[in-house]
Amino acid sequence: MNRSELVAALAERADVTRKDADAVLSALAEVVGEIVAKGDEKVSIPGFLTFERTHRAARTARNPQTGDPIDIPAGYSVKVSAGSKLKAAASGK
Numbered sequence: 783m784n785r786s787e788l789v790a791a792l793a794e795r796a797d798v799t800r801k802d803a804d805a806v807l808s809a810l811a812e813v814v815g816e817i818v819a820k821g822d823e824k825v826s827i828p829g830f831l832t833f834e835r836t837h838r839a840a841r842t843a844r845n846p847q848t849g850d851p852i853d854i855p856a857g858y859s860v861k862v863s864a865g866s867k868l869k870a871a872a873s874g875k
Contacts (some may be wrong), residue, residue, distance in 0.1 A: 800841055813825075820834050827865065828865060829868070831862060831865055832863040834861045834862075834863070837859075840854065840855050
């Protein structure tokens with residue numbers, strides 16, 4: 783399912799226009815992005831998803847073609863965890 787299909791499904795379920803559904807989806811993405819960028823708290827939608835900023839330590843990797851070591855600096859990543867209702871839906875329950 784791509785974004786336009788998701789917006790159409792949301793609009794139908796919520797009985798709103800596609801424009802309104804798209805605006806809400808965009809606003810959700812912006813808010814989650816801002817909170818995760820700050821890194822001081824996580825965003826949790828109970829039963830569905832949790833978004834959290836994590837720190838990745840510096841490490842050494844190898845270039846697969848030459849075998850030379852490559853230093854990868856420390857940085858940040860995003861951890862997304864499925865909630866209980868989403869896990870149950872994925873398992874077919």
